[in-house]
Amino acid sequence: MIKHNVYISPDKVLVDGKALTHNEKGSALLTELYRNNVSDYPKFFKMDTLSKLGFVASELLLNAEGNRDFEPREDRAVIFFNKHASLQADTHYQSTIQDPEHFFPSPAAFVYTLPNIVTGEIAIRNKYFGETSFIVVEDYDEKIIERNLKNSFQDPMTKSIIGGWLDCLDEEHFEAKIFLLYKD
């Protein structure tokens, strides 16, 4: 059963279907959402756009759920799906090693060159010790998402999942369609 959902695109934010007012667009929108709804996690500014998107989307989702105590728990999983993996972070990192004359690999850029980093960011923030997975698929497909999340509930430890679609091509093209799903 889906209890809450969040949708974020470069110019639209919905929490449980209700639009959130905002002034910014693109990645600046994610920073605006962070400042207005989180503001106590400066590591946000070090993240790549995919992680910023997942982080603020999960914060809006968990704020909608309420009763946030940040106590360690093993019964909640974080499972996302997308098409472009961590392409933006990969491209950014590549730019730091492109020129043999100016070869300065950036460790801070490198650490985001995997899409599942965002699931770890969310798990660390909320002290979740359950499953974290990021599945890269060809295109958005509700059936694939549903099937995979259903399978994850076969783990008797998992009682709820922060899951859904989390895709980012660049700072102007991204989409989060995530939800909080409870075991029936």
Place this chain on the structure above:
Amino acid sequence: MDELIYKLKQEIIEALNLEDMKPEDIDENASLFGEGLGLDSIDALELIVLMEKNYGIKLKDPAQGKEIFKSVTVMADFIQKNRTK
């Protein structure tokens, strides 16, 4: 030296994405790691890259960073003595 300390603070803010922070907010004698700015191990690696990129200093032993990154003042002093650009 004061000029280098100020420039270094600006470079640290930019390299480590310390959003909302101004050079004036960084105490040049405070510890960069732990209690001070609260930087992590990835930030330490990024500082090593910063020193090579901006000042031509290549640390032979990454463990040297423990001493060099004690504070902005210590870092600036090391840069002044070892810079090649």
